[in-house]
Amino acid sequence: MSESQKVTKQPALTTASGGIWLVVAGIIALLSLILLFLMRDLKPLGASVTGIVIIVVAYLAMLAIRYGVRAPRVRLWSLAFLTIGIAVTFMTIAIIMVYSA
Numbered sequence: 001m002s003e004s005q006k007v008t009k010q011p012a013l014t015t016a017s018g019g020i021w022l023v024v025a026g027i028i029a030l031l032s033l034i035l036l037f038l039m040r041d042l043k044p045l046g047a048s049v050t051g052i053v054i055i056v057v058a059y060l061a062m063l064a065i066r067y068g069v070r071a072p073r074v075r076l077w078s079l080a081f082l083t084i085g086i087a088v089t090f091m092t093i094a095i096i097m098v099y100s101a
Contacts, residue, residue: 018066021079029059032090043100051093058082
């Protein structure tokens with residue numbers, strides 16, 4: 001067993017093309033956008049629209065990174081970071097909206 005078990009040595013963060021990150025982030029973004037769209041009339045007004053804009057910009061950044069960055073490790077870590085950012089953005093906006101209601 002000479003294979004490293006460290007998380008940072010996994011293929012998804014070292015040698016993958018990055019397509020899987022786009023698929024996973026796309027699913028998370030789609031679900032988040034649907035829920036934020038449905039919550040757009042809740043208080044504080046504008047919070048869900050702000051979340052929608054942030055998520056769309058993050059996913060567009062992912063597309064630019066996937067096809068524009070040549071260094072595999074930088075590309076994959078950036079995609080992973082933005083995928084987590086999409087989920088955190090949704091959770092933050094949703095929590096703000098729930099507590100203000």
